[in-house]
Amino acid sequence: MWERRSPILLQAFCDDSASDKGDKRLFMAGYLNRADRWQLFSEAWREELQALPSIAYLRMVEANNLRGEFKGWTKEARDQKLKGLARVISHFEPLSFQFTINRGEHFRVLTPVSPRGLGSPHFTCCFSVISGVARYVAETKAKTRIEYIFDEQDGVSADMSLLFHQMKRNIPRRARKLISGVPAFQNDKLLSPLQAADMLAWHLRREHENLASPDDILPMADLLRNSKGHLESHVDDAHLYKWAEHHEKQEGVQFLKSKGQWQEFRRDLVRFAEAGAIPPKGSRLSHLLFRLRIHFLAALARRNLRKRGCPRS
Numbered sequence: 001m002w003e004r005r006s007p008i009l010l011q012a013f014c015d016d017s018a019s020d021k022g023d024k025r026l027f028m029a030g031y032l033n034r035a036d037r038w039q040l041f042s043e044a045w046r047e048e049l050q051a052l053p054s055i056a057y058l059r060m061v062e063a064n065n066l067r068g069e070f071k072g073w074t075k076e077a078r079d080q081k082l083k084g085l086a087r088v089i090s091h092f093e094p095l096s097f098q099f100t101i102n103r104g105e106h107f108r109v110l111t112p113v114s115p116r117g118l119g120s121p122h123f124t125c126c127f128s129v130i131s132g133v134a135r136y137v138a139e140t141k142a143k144t145r146i147e148y149i150f151d152e153q154d155g156v157s158a159d160m161s162l163l164f165h166q167m168k169r170n171i172p173r174r175a176r177k178l179i180s181g182v183p184a185f186q187n188d189k190l191l192s193p194l195q196a197a198d199m200l201a202w203h204l205r206r207e208h209e210n211l212a213s214p215d216d217i218l219p220m221a222d223l224l225r226n227s228k229g230h231l232e233s234h235v236d237d238a239h240l241y242k243w244a245e246h247h248e249k250q251e252g253v254q255f256l257k258s259k260g261q262w263q264e265f266r267r268d269l270v271r272f273a274e275a276g277a278i279p280p281k282g283s284r285l286s287h288l289l290f291r292l293r294i295h296f297l298a299a300l301a302r303r304n305l306r307k308r309g310c311p312r313s
Contacts, residue, residue, distance in 0.1 A: 008034045008035055008036055008144065009034070009035040009144070009145055009146075009147055009180060010032060010033070010034055010035070010137065010144050010145065010146045010147070011032070011033065011034075011035050011038050011146070011147045011148075011149060011193070012030060012031070012032045012097075012129070012133050012146055012147070012148050012149070013030045013031055013032075013038075013149050013150075013191070013193035013194050013196070013197045014028055014029065014030035014097075014126075014129050014148070014149070014150050014151070014194075014197050014201075015028070015029065015030060015150070015151040015188060015194055015197035015198040015200075015201045016028045016029075016122065016125070016151065016153070016201055017029075017060075017198075017201040017202045017204070017205035018103060018205070019103075019205050019208065019209055021209050022104075022209070023102045023103070023104045023105065024102070024103040024104040024107075025100050025101065025102055025103060025104075025205070025208060026100060026101050026103045026121050026122065026125055027098060027099075027100050027201050027204050027205040027208070028098070028099045028100070028122075028125045028126065028128075028129050028201065029096070029097060029098040029099070029197060029200045029201035029204050030096075030097060030129075030193075030194075030196075030197035030200060030201070031089070031094035031095065031096055031097070031193065031196060031197060031200070031226075032094055032095040032097065032133060032137075032146070033092060033093075033094035033095070034144075035147070037092055037094070038193055040092070041088065041089075041092045041094075041192065041193065041196075042191075042192040042193065044088045044091070044092070045085065045088050045192035045195070045196070046192065048081075048084050048085050048087075048088050049085075051084065053073070053077060053081070055069040055070065055081065056069060056189075057069065057188075057189045057195060058085060058195040058198070058199060059188070059189075059195070059198060060198055060199055060202035060203075061202070063078055063081075063082060064202070066078065082199070082220065083220070083223075085196070085199065086199070086220055086223045086224055088196075089196050089199075089200075089224060090223065090226075093226060093228065093229075094196075094226065095226060095229040095230070095231065096200060096224065096225050096226040096229070096230045096231070097129070097132070097133060097136075097230065097231035097232070097233075098200070098201075098204050098230075098231070098232050098233070099125055099128045099129045099132055099232075099233050099234070099235070100125070100208075100233075100234045100235065101121050101124060101125045101128070101234070101235040101240075102235070102237055102240070103121045105237050105240055106121045106124065106240055107121070109237075109240050109241060109244045110124075110240050110243055110244045110247070113244050113247045113248045113253065114243075114244075114247045114253065115247075115253055115256035115257070115262065115265070116256055116257055116258065116259065116261070116262035117155065117159035117163070117262055117266075118159075118163075118247070120155065120156060120159075122153050122156050123156050123159055123160065124235065125235065126150060126153075126156060126160060126183065127160075127167060128233065128235055129148070129150075130148055130168070130171075130179065130183060131168075131170075131171050131175070132231065132233045133146060133148075133231065134146060134171060134175035134176065134178050134179050135171070135172065135175045136231050137175070137178055138172070138174045138175040138178055142178070143178075144178070145178055145179070145180040146178050146179060146180055147180045147181065147184070148179070148183040148184065149183070149184045149185075149186055149191065149193070149194065150183060150184070150185050150186075151185070151186070151187075151188045151194050151197070151198065152185050152186065152187055152188070153185060156185070157185035158266060159266075160182070160183055160185075161182050161183075162266055162269045162270065162273070163269075164182050164183065165182075199224060200224045200225075203220055203221040203224055204221055204224075204225075206221075207221040
């Protein structure tokens with residue numbers, strides 16, 4: 001799929017589809033390929049979109065409900081259009097991938113003890129995609145850097161841009177070095193690879209929902225998965241419990257629960273980053289001094305709280 005030392009950037013495009021059934025599982029899925037292959041793919045995708053009967057873009061929610069771009073279409077015509085688009089994906093043979101998380105358990109266990117931004121299943125799953133794809137490529141001994149492009153997700157893009165440099169420290173060094181910049185969040189109407197990712201995520205989610213109760217769906221999940229290379233990973237519930245236990249031990253989480261509190265925290269992080277106190281700007285020394293200052297202030301706050309809680313002699 002790609003050469004180990006290819007100078008051409010790899011790009012991973014990812015979209016999401018969330019179930020309202022069972023464990024309310026969130027699927028994040030998409031494709032990985034070389035940037036030059038994505039350019040050719042986009043041209044072929046546009047040609048297929050424009051083939052009569054034409055549509056301007058693909059969104060599976062519109063295709064499934066025969067609305068939007070598919071308003072007035074028959075199911076048969078829709079299915080033929082989707083098969084044509086699936087053939088375009090298959091022709092370029094991108095690596096397909098899927099990452100899932102149990103939203104029901106996430107909301108029950110992790111969200112209540114997390115800061116507002118970190119309590120989102122979408123945020124958790126986005127980072128799982130980034131880490132998982134980078135680890136996979138690193139295992140192939142490839143040196144090619146990876147750019148990540150997600151469909152727009154309210155709030156997640158701002159949180160990811162602020163916290164990503166801190167969080168990616170948890171990724172093994174070899175995989176971490178492959179990550180190019182900060183993940184981008186774009187409008188899927190404007191990017192053909194994101195429309196392909198939406199198609200995959202939607203079908204994988206519907207396949208999951210219908211394992212127990214099959215009904216009239218578009219049975220194309222197997223066509224959209226690359227039989228020569230498909231990466232699949234699920235965030236285990238045990239990890240959610242572990243993260244929840246960690247978050248419960250962090251002081252000050254209760255002051256980052258509301259939307260207003262989290263927005264103020266974001267503004268503070270931006271100021272700290274611009275001042276070079278935290279990555280990506282600044283030096284290791286400035287980051288160390290900032291962390292020492294935070295630890296000192298936290299210790300001082302704890303001491304003051306203990307004093308106020310002690311009865312007067």
